[in-house]
Amino acid sequence: MTKYVFLTEEWIEQARSIRAASGVDDTPPAHAMRMNQIITEVPFGDGDIKAHLDTSDGELKMDLGHIENPDLTVTLDYATAKAILVEGNPQVGMQAFMAGKIKVDGDITKLMAMQAGAADPSAAAVAAQIQEMTE
Numbered sequence: 819m820t821k822y823v824f825l826t827e828e829w830i831e832q833a834r835s836i837r838a839a840s841g842v843d844d845t846p847p848a849h850a851m852r853m854n855q856i857i858t859e860v861p862f863g864d865g866d867i868k869a870h871l872d873t874s875d876g877e878l879k880m881d882l883g884h885i886e887n888p889d890l891t892v893t894l895d896y897a898t899a900k901a902i903l904v905e906g907n908p909q910v911g912m913q914a915f916m917a918g919k920i921k922v923d924g925d926i927t928k929l930m931a932m933q934a935g936a937a938d939p940s941a942a943a944v945a946a947q948i949q950e951m952t953e
Contacts, residue, residue, distance in 0.1 A: 819950055819951050820832075820951065821951060821952065821953040822951055822952060822953060823862065823952075823953045824896075824899075824900050824903075824904055824952050824953065825857060825860065825867050825869070825896070825899070826862065827882070829951075829952065830880070830881065830882065832951055833880075833948050833951075834880075836944055836947045836948055836951070837878075837944055840943065840944045840947075847873035847876070847877070847878055847932075848931075848932075849873065849928065849931045849932050850873055850874045850876075850928075851871065851872070851873050851874070851889055851890075851928040851929070851931075851932055852870070852871075852872050852873075852874050852885055852887065852888045852889045852890075853870060853871045853872070853888055853889060853890050853891070853892060853928070853929065854868065854869075854870050854884045854885060854888040854890075854891040854892070855867075855868070855869045855870060855871065855891070855892050855893075855894075855899075856868055856891065856892070856893040856894075857869065857894065857895070857896055857899050858893065858894070858895050858896065859895040859896045859897070860896045861896065867882065867896075868882065868883055868884050869881065869882050869883070869884075870882075870883065870884055870885045870888070872885055873932075888924065889924055889925045889928045890922055890923060890924030890925050890926060890928055890929060891922070891923045891924055892920065892921070892922050892929070893920070893921040893922075893923075894914065894919060894920045894921070895919060898910060898911070898914045898919055898920065900952075904948060904949050904952045905949060906945055906949070
């Protein structure tokens, strides 16, 4: 499998393709949330990436750039983002949050509600494929 650098446009496009082919998006997200993300210390480009996640219309949308009127904005470094989003390591996320490495502006209860959802076996399979294709 071809490897892609996490959060490059090529990586995002490939991750979208994996999700679309899996059918995992056929089930609407349990919670509506509009979240902007600022990823710092990125090892390519200008050092920061702006991205977003939006489930407000019943499907998961992730892309580069920010959306207007987010419920919250999360700022974290590249290594932490990769550990949480690609490696699926929630302990890293909790430790980083407690250490002040993850900053949340806005309605943190939306983020907590999304994280409290039950694990979906289909989503876990998609996550494994995305981890496999990430450099």
